[in-house]
Amino acid sequence: MSRLDDLSARGTDFLGSRYAIMAGAMSWVSERHLVSAISNAGGFGVIACGAMSPALLDTEIAATKAMTDKPFGVNLITLHPQMNDLIDICAKHGVSHVVLAGGLPPGGAIERIKSNGAKLMCFAPALALAKKLVRSGVDALVIEGSEAGGHIGPVSTSVLAQEILPNVRDVPIFVAGGIGRGTAIAAYLEMGAAGVQLGTRFAAATESIAHANFKRAFVRASARDAVASVQLDGRLPVIPVRALKNIGSEAFTAKQREMVGHIDTGAVELSEAQLQIEHYWAGALRRAVIDGDIENGSLMAGQSVGMVTSVQPVAEIIAELVSEAEASLASRHQPLLPAQPLHVATASG
Known part of the structure; x- marks a missing residue:
């Protein structure tokens, strides 16, 4: 073994x-x-x-x-x-x-x-x-x-x-x-x-x-391209999502802002706003993965994407x-070689 x-x-x-x-x-x-x-x-x-x-x-x-x-x-x-x-x-x-x-x-x-x-x-x-x-x-x-x-x-x-x-x-x-x-x-x-x-x-x-576009985006990306979304308002607890930065990332920020506005006016309940946020992610992810829309869809990826x-x-x-x-x-468990004697050169008289 x-x-x-x-x-x-x-x-x-x-x-x-x-x-x-x-x-x-x-x-x-x-x-x-x-x-x-x-x-x-x-x-x-x-x-x-x-x-x-x-x-x-x-x-x-x-x-x-x-x-x-x-x-x-x-x-x-x-x-x-x-x-x-x-x-x-x-x-x-x-x-x-x-x-x-x-x-x-x-x-x-x-x-x-x-x-x-x-x-x-x-x-x-x-x-x-x-x-x-x-x-x-x-x-x-x-x-x-x-x-x-x-x-x-x-x-x-x-x-x-x-x-x-x-x-x-x-x-x-x-x-x-x-x-x-x-x-x-x-x-x-x-x-x-x-x-x-x-x-x-x-x-x-x-x-x-x-989609091939989705995979190509992963191959081109570096670790720093995979960024986490930002929560705009503490009243709307949104779990951060890490994805490759694109137009879709900015659209999510706009979606949050829209939901916060609806909460302010009483147009939607908090639970409904959260549900709409999750529906946004599901639809955005499908656009990227299935349809290949890598500009407007969500390219969910970890920071290890730089290794793809x-x-x-x-x-x-x-x-x-x-x-x-x-x-x-194997490299960390190789036996250590015995220490070799140190030979010091001396000046001849």
């Missing part, structure tokens, strides 16, 4: 995959083609349910199962109004892992998921919440830093890892956000992570259904990550 296998054994045992490399669930991107390709290549694919109806999720899971016999998961958003129905669809298909994102699990969700035999994963943005989720019965955690793409929290991956990994050992923890090289995978495994989660590199994979230098097949990406991680671990 290699050192990489040894360090990631807890993660691979939990996921049932060859490598402890999860794929982030990206709306419009993480569907049957990409998910099955990742699982077939030894990683762990995750379907992004997002705003799907139970019927759509039913179709997507069945289609994914037709393309792979390897394990994969389903990511559900905690605020989805048909959460119980979505959980039941996962149970119907025997989905092995359910990932809950977007907030604390709603009442009864944990018990409902686990009673169906699935393993439950949740995102933990802070140590206190990580401990609370473990006490609630969650089987594994994902800690995702602000370097990630899409909706993000305020704390960096490296800080979250230092805060949480040494203090939560009861369940496997997968580290996410800003990971684009195998060297980072090796480092987090040595810190105590069970595995990692990547999204941005897989979004630009050959098997991703994202070409469109590669999933198997090649995973092989590259594994090779880099193995080389990094």
Whole structure:
């Protein structure tokens, strides 16, 4: 067994995959083609349910199962109004892992998921919440830093890892956000992570259904191009979104300003304003991913986008990550050479 296998054994045992490399669930991107390709290549694919109806999720899971016999998961958003129905669809298909994102699990969700035999994963943005989720019965955690793409929290991956990994050992923890090289995978495994989660590199994979324009934008971008949105008004709590800066980014600022104006005049309730903000993101992301409108759509990307230098097949990406991680671990654990005697030249008389 290699050192990489040894360090990631807890993660691979939990996921049932060859490598402890999860794929982030990206709306419009993480569907049957990409998910099955990742699982077939030894990683762990995750379907992004997002705003799907139970019927759509039913179709997507069945289609994914037709393309792979390897394990994969389903990511559900905690605020989805048909959460119980979505959980039941996962149970119907025997989905092995359910990932809950977007907030604390709603009442009864944990018990409902686990009673169906699935393993439950949740995102933990802070140590206190990580401990609370473990006490609630969650089987594994994902800690995702602000370097990630899409909706993000305020704390960096490296800080979250230092805060949480040494203090939560009861369940496997997968580290996410800003990971684009195998060297980072090796480092987090040595810190105590069970595995990692990547999204941005897989979004630009050959098997991703994202538009060619979308992938080209990733290849051209540098890390500093992936910027977080700004909240304009404290009354309208908007979770920051990291995406490549474009006209669409400015349009979102204008959308926030419009909603704040409606709140001021009483034209809309706060909850309705927040819902319209989320609908904006869903539509903007679709315009970029599916339609290829990279000027007006949302190019959600993590800061690791600077490490996307070409469109590669999933198997090649995973092989590259594994090779880099193995080389990094090997270089840090080579035996030291014995010290050589120091010869000092002396002047002859």
